Amino acid sequence: MKTRKNLFHLFSLLLLVSMVLAACGPAATEAPVVTEAPVVTEPPAATEPPAATEPPAADPMAELIAAAQAEGALTTIALPHDWCNYGEVIETFKSKYGLEVNELNPDAGSGDEIEAIKANKDNPGPQAPDVIDVGFSFGSSSKAEGLIQPYKVSTWDTIPEIGKDPDGYWYGDYYGVMSFLVNTDVQPEVPQDWADLLDPKYNGQIALSGDPRVSNQAIQSVFAAALANGGSLDNAQPGLDYFAQVNSAGNLVPLIANSALVATGEVAVRVTWDYNALAAVDTYAGNPATAVVIPATGRFAGVYVQAISAYAPHPNAAKLWMEFLYSDEGQTLWMKGYCHPIREADMRDRGVIPADILAKLPDVSGAVFPTLDQLNAASKLITENWDAAVGADIKAAP
Amino acid sequence: MAQTSLPLAPVKEPSEWKNWLGVSPFFLFAIMFIALPSLYLVQGSFFNQEGQFTLQNYLDLFTNPTIVSAYKLSIQISAATAFGGGVFGFLLAYAITIGGLPRGLRSLLITFSGVASNFAGVPLAFAFIATLGRRGFVTLFLKDALSLDIYRAGFDLYTFWGLCAIYMFFQFPLMVLIMVPALDGLKREWREAAENLGASGLQYWTRIAMPILLPSILGSMILLFGNAFGAYATAYALTGGRLGIVTIQIGAQIRGDVLHNPGLGYAMAMGMVIIMAVSLAFYSWLQKISERWLR
Amino acid sequence: MKQSSTGRRFSLWSWVWFIIGTIYFLVPLYATVRHSLRMERDVIGFKAYESAFADNNFWETFLLSNMLAAATIIASIILIVPTAYWIRLRLPQARRITEFITLLPFVIPAIILVFGLIRIYSVPIGIPFTEIKLFQPLTTTHFGTYILITAGYMVLAMPYMYRSVDTGMRTVDIRTLTEAAQSLGAGWFTIIARVILPNIRSALLSGALLTFAIVVGEVTLASFLGVDAFGPYLFLLGQHRAYEPAALSFVTFLMTWLAMGLIQLVTGGQGQAAGSH
Numbered sequence: 001m002k003t004r005k006n007l008f009h010l011f012s013l014l015l016l017v018s019m020v021l022a023a024c025g026p027a028a029t030e031a032p033v034v035t036e037a038p039v040v041t042e043p044p045a046a047t048e049p050p051a052a053t054e055p056p057a058a059d060p061m062a063e064l065i066a067a068a069q070a071e072g073a074l075t076t077i078a079l080p081h082d083w084c085n086y087g088e089v090i091e092t093f094k095s096k097y098g099l100e101v102n103e104l105n106p107d108a109g110s111g112d113e114i115e116a117i118k119a120n121k122d123n124p125g126p127q128a129p130d131v132i133d134v135g136f137s138f139g140s141s142s143k144a145e146g147l148i149q150p151y152k153v154s155t156w157d158t159i160p161e162i163g164k165d166p167d168g169y170w171y172g173d174y175y176g177v178m179s180f181l182v183n184t185d186v187q188p189e190v191p192q193d194w195a196d197l198l199d200p201k202y203n204g205q206i207a208l209s210g211d212p213r214v215s216n217q218a219i220q221s222v223f224a225a226a227l228a229n230g231g232s233l234d235n236a237q238p239g240l241d242y243f244a245q246v247n248s249a250g251n252l253v254p255l256i257a258n259s260a261l262v263a264t265g266e267v268a269v270r271v272t273w274d275y276n277a278l279a280a281v282d283t284y285a286g287n288p289a290t291a292v293v294i295p296a297t298g299r300f301a302g303v304y305v306q307a308i309s310a311y312a313p314h315p316n317a318a319k320l321w322m323e324f325l326y327s328d329e330g331q332t333l334w335m336k337g338y339c340h341p342i343r344e345a346d347m348r349d350r351g352v353i354p355a356d357i358l359a360k361l362p363d364v365s366g367a368v369f370p371t372l373d374q375l376n377a378a379s380k381l382i383t384e385n386w387d388a389a390v391g392a393d394i395k396a397a398p
Numbered sequence: 399m400a401q402t403s404l405p406l407a408p409v410k411e412p413s414e415w416k417n418w419l420g421v422s423p424f425f426l427f428a429i430m431f432i433a434l435p436s437l438y439l440v441q442g443s444f445f446n447q448e449g450q451f452t453l454q455n456y457l458d459l460f461t462n463p464t465i466v467s468a469y470k471l472s473i474q475i476s477a478a479t480a481f482g483g484g485v486f487g488f489l490l491a492y493a494i495t496i497g498g499l500p501r502g503l504r505s506l507l508i509t510f511s512g513v514a515s516n517f518a519g520v521p522l523a524f525a526f527i528a529t530l531g532r533r534g535f536v537t538l539f540l541k542d543a544l545s546l547d548i549y550r551a552g553f554d555l556y557t558f559w560g561l562c563a564i565y566m567f568f569q570f571p572l573m574v575l576i577m578v579p580a581l582d583g584l585k586r587e588w589r590e591a592a593e594n595l596g597a598s599g600l601q602y603w604t605r606i607a608m609p610i611l612l613p614s615i616l617g618s619m620i621l622l623f624g625n626a627f628g629a630y631a632t633a634y635a636l637t638g639g640r641l642g643i644v645t646i647q648i649g650a651q652i653r654g655d656v657l658h659n660p661g662l663g664y665a666m667a668m669g670m671v672i673i674m675a676v677s678l679a680f681y682s683w684l685q686k687i688s689e690r691w692l693r
Numbered sequence: 694m695k696q697s698s699t700g701r702r703f704s705l706w707s708w709v710w711f712i713i714g715t716i717y718f719l720v721p722l723y724a725t726v727r728h729s730l731r732m733e734r735d736v737i738g739f740k741a742y743e744s745a746f747a748d749n750n751f752w753e754t755f756l757l758s759n760m761l762a763a764a765t766i767i768a769s770i771i772l773i774v775p776t777a778y779w780i781r782l783r784l785p786q787a788r789r790i791t792e793f794i795t796l797l798p799f800v801i802p803a804i805i806l807v808f809g810l811i812r813i814y815s816v817p818i819g820i821p822f823t824e825i826k827l828f829q830p831l832t833t834t835h836f837g838t839y840i841l842i843t844a845g846y847m848v849l850a851m852p853y854m855y856r857s858v859d860t861g862m863r864t865v866d867i868r869t870l871t872e873a874a875q876s877l878g879a880g881w882f883t884i885i886a887r888v889i890l891p892n893i894r895s896a897l898l899s900g901a902l903l904t905f906a907i908v909v910g911e912v913t914l915a916s917f918l919g920v921d922a923f924g925p926y927l928f929l930l931g932q933h934r935a936y937e938p939a940a941l942s943f944v945t946f947l948m949t950w951l952a953m954g955l956i957q958l959v960t961g962g963q964g965q966a967a968g969s970h
Contacts, residue, residue, distance in 0.1 A: 075919070082933035105916035106929045111652060112804075115660070116917060119808040123815030125832035126919045186533065204532050204549070211639030214650045253532075254556050254640035260524055263935035264728060265533040283934060287734035387464065387642070417783045421791070424776040428794045431844045435809025436801055489710040497707030507714075509953040512902030513946055514718060516910050520931050521942040525721035528728050528939075535724055567721070570714065572853075575899040576860055582895060583864025614860050621856055624799035648802055670800035678793050 067316035073100040074317040077129040078108035085337025110134040130312040135216040139170030139305040148307040158346035174339035176273035178224040186265035194228040205268035207257040228298025236378035240389040275338035299367040443664035455665035480623035487573020495581040511571030519631030580614040729939035741936035758923035762908035795855040803913035850904040861896020
């Protein structure tokens with residue numbers, strides 16, 4: 001019919017025009033370009049990504065603070081308030097420097113944070129994240145994609161080598177150790193180690209805190225289990241075998257454990273980072289009664305990293321944020337959230353950690369840190385083989 | 399029904415293209431806010447993780463067994479809940495319209511349906527876990543009061559059928575909300591006329607009411623199908639990713655901390671678009687047949 | 694089914710379906726409430742509710758989401774009713790493609806939609822190939838962002854709104870109504886606003902209710918567009934608290950239900966009058 005043909009032509013034309021317009025849009029990823037330091041406000045049409053700055057050695061903090069205050073705001077992403085006490089960290093930062101903080105999507109995963117940077121490359125508005133807090137392997141991959149800019153905080157030298165990029169693009173912020181959170185009202189017999197979880201008394205009671213094909217936390221749970229079962233930092237396969245065993249024993253529930261599920265007892269044993277477990281214990285306030293156990297063997301430390309977006313609309317506020325986080329004050333606030341800050345060794349040596357906070361930190365002696373390569377290799381192995389070993393086994397009834 | 403024009407004032411028929419002007423705001427909106435953003439979807443599906451053009455993503459749709467079974471599973475769940483939701487939703491809608499229940503109940507169910515149709519994700523999954531999970535209050539009640547351990551008897555909420563049962567919580571209300579106006583449209587006069595001519599209740603339903611209602615019922619079921627097909631949060635909350643449906647796979651590729659092959663995720667989303675297009679074509683065909691009854 | 698003298702059927706089966714439905718819907722809700730009352734050990738109490746309501750963020754975000762919902766509903770009605778009407782009356786050829794468009798939001802994941810929207814509307818709109826900029830990007834101002842997110846919500850609600858309106862129009866003989874109104878000298882605006890709209894009130898109400906629930910519960914768009922809406926607030930709460938989320942989801946369920954009841958009361962429950970069987 002003629003109308004149908006006309007319609008088709010009209011639509012093809014419109015589609016073509018839209019595609020051309022979309023393609024003529026802003027440019028793709030570019031490597032960061034050199035720019036000057038304190039920029040006051042971003043003109044809305046600006047599309048230049050900022051670049052490498054020298055560490056403000058001679059530049060006093062006062063200048064940075066002034067520049068940041070001129071920008072007026074900081075945009076963060078993926079920082080839940082109960083994670084490492086970020087709630088207090090953000091509030092303290094706001095009141096100390098008088099800046100606003102736009103908090104985007106506290107639930108974002110590392111992939112979301114990267115997508116958010118990419119989608120907001122030309123957006124100077126409050127949807128573009130200035131700073132990100134991502135899993136260890138995302139540091140180097142976002143550097144490779146040109147999504148982050150380097151900055152060395154004034155306390156740079158006290159950050160251990162293994163936890164930072166030599167060029168200053170990303171830097172470890174805190175770590176935790178894999179632990180078990182147990183609802184002792186439902187399950188009074190607290191497992192002390194990974195091997196205990198195979199016991200039939202935990203039937204239908206154990207759950208991970210994420211999907212091991214997707215979530216950092218869950219992947220590293222499997223990696224941690226590998227250490228306790230004959231594996232090593234170079235061999236994560238035993239972790240998969242172990243969880244296959246736990247699953248076929250009927251002990252593993254396919255849920256993603258969260259606070260409410262542990263509270264009802266549906267998930268009596270939750271595998272999660274120690275700081276999450278300890279923060280949860282505080283919020284429960286005894287209801288239900290809980291215990292946190294760091295397994296006797298297979299102690300695995302997971303590091304997260306900070307970075308500044310290459311397209312940050314508020315680069316100075318971002319740098320000020322980093323200075324704050326890596327100052328003794330910021331690191332101590334993280335410790336209040338039961339996280340081990342990256343500068344812990346240095347701070348212990350100088351004796352600046354308050355005794356009461358120190359007392360609450362769990363004993364994590366013997367915890368091992370994977371290198372970036374080991375972590376990437378293990379993640380690849382686990383995500384690709386989880387389905388085959390344990391995984392997507394919920395199928396439709398025949 | 400024959401179309402009669404009133405002799406007094408014939409309706410002017412503007413030229414063809416002017417008709418399209420009338421719907422242009424809608425199409426403009428669709429282009430600006432659906433088509434354009436989706437172009438990134440189309441565009442992105444042709445690129446791999448290194449940023450190079452590739453058709454591999456689309457090839458994977460057909461060759462990668464995980465992805466193929468993901469589509470099968472999604473279609474199975476969507477079809478099952480569309481059908482189940484459609485049937486029981488229709489019965490509920492019938493009950494409060496023609497079925498003779500008190501007026502107040504009708505209001506109650508309609509407003510409740512409005513809320514319930516969007517009660518999904520973690521709160522919904524949690525509500526069911528708190529009811530029928532291993533520590534759900536119904537499970538515990540049956541165990542303590544009736545010594546009946548349903549989990550030992552083989553019941554398990556964390557299965558395909560468990561998820562279907564949960565999906566019904568938003569499928570039933572959706573069906574109710576859409577069918578109530580349609581059932582309202584069944585004029586009482588038709589029933590009375592049919593009875594005057596000697597038709598029995600069954601004949602009224604099969605020869606008059608059902609043919610009139612069928613396009614709406616089928617259309618609503620397609621909507622239910624699409625609703626279930628696109629659902630993500632509830633399935634994820636209940637099964638933690640152990641149920642490999644398409645939306646969860648897409649989420650893993652785009653949002654995940656590790657897998658992160660967005661191009662593949664976009665290609666899978668395009669696959670979903672194509673499936674919806676096919677369902678719609680099927681529905682159109684069904685509609686054409688059933689509409690014969692209305693002429 | 695027996696027939697009574699008023700023409701209503703005595704409906705045993707209707708009661709059966711209704712009761713089954715009630716049990717199915719209410720039991721899980723009860724489980725949520727039951728959980729929310731147990732925040733303090735061994736005490737059935739409202740501590741979770743106190744804690745949830747003491748948070749100012751709850752009220753602010755809930756209010757904002759309600760306002761966005763109202764805006765979405767109005768804008769959707771303005772966009773969709775004339776379109777559906779026009780297609781029915783004049784342009785049946787467009788029906789298939791329109792239905793396809795209205796089903797697209799189902800299969801385009803919200804996360805892809807939001808990133809697409811950001812990419813396009815965070816850039817100034819200008820004349821291509823020139824330096825002339827016509828509009829500043831929507832995302833730089835709060836108001837602009839609200840417009841963008843309302844458009845996004847309209848997209849999400851489109852399948853439901855369109856389907857409701859279309860079903861409503863199917864049962865009304867719009868051709869005759871239009872001809873009658875035109876013969877009395879009505880223009881298009883009058884026809885749509887004063888003849889068609891009132892006749893499809895029941896359908897509009899369904900669509901509005903669905904849209905309202907969608908907007909208030911929506912999480913993805915609000916999170917990434919930086920809008921302080923209710924969805925992200927509730928989601929975040931659910932990550933780390935055990936009892937408050939259950940309390941809040943129950944309360945919002947109730948409040949939304951009440952709001953809808955009010956709306957129905959105000960619009961006179963048009964459906965009931967016409968639907969006397």
